[in-house]
Amino acid sequence: MASRTLKVGCRETEFCRRQTHAILDRLAADLSDVKVEVVQLPEGSVLDGLAAGVCDLHIRGAREVPLELPEGIRLVACTERTDPFDVLVSREGALLEDLPDGAVVGVESSRVLVQMGAFREELEFQRMDDSLDQLYHALNEGEIAGFIVPAEDVATMGWQESVAEVFPPDIVLPAAGQGAFAILVREGVPEAEALAA
Structure with a gap:
């Protein structure tokens, strides 16, 4: 039985919804003990929502992760890189x-x-x-x-x-992290931080 609800922040676009659900499917075994709820947030407000506790976890393209994360947010994992081009x-x-x-x-x-x-x-x-x-x-x-x-x-x-x-990269050099997805979590949420294991 799920012990608590893990809120996953997602931007309000069809692309982000698909991206989030695709990665959550891959994490299903790691999240089997929690109830997962996807929370849709306006574009540009997800990281603030994560820091404020509106959500516990957020998935985005690794290329989109800022160099400096807001206080209280950790990058705990990245998926394997697929097609970077x-x-x-x-x-x-x-x-x-x-x-x-x-x-x-x-x-x-x-x-x-x-x-x-x-x-x-x-x-x-x-x-x-x-x-x-x-x-x-x-x-x-x-x-x-x-x-x-x-x-x-x-x-x-x-x-x-x-x-x-x-x-090919000699025509368009991909961005750093392109082709991988990053998992960002709010500190102090053990169920989310456990994904770093």
Whole structure:
């Protein structure tokens, strides 16, 4: 019988919900003695919620973990790194080299913006902070010719068949920790801290 409830903080997007549940499934054996409740929190407030006790545990891409965590939060574990590369999702599977000059390609980070801008100067790379669902909608509506995101994000959404191109690190160097997920916990919660074992 579960002894207590472990609250897992999750950002309010479909991607984050899928990501959280996928990692929780992998941790099921380690969490068998607790009841797990997923608590959805607004974007940008999960770490504050974790520190304040609104939730006990949070899962996010290791590449997104800040260098300095708020007081009272510990990084206790990282999953094994899977595919660390960035990928292109485009209409009809077009490769980057096939896109016409001036085509707009959405990217989610300055890291990709700078590297891709040097690789294909004739394309227009735009930093877009939209969710994956919004990027996919913009693609289908013809607002962008494609978008570049980490392969792990596409896999989380189950969109692997939409990948047109995988970029090797000599074209786009992945972010540190890309392809792995970090488990952050609030100090003083033994059931969460036990995941470090």
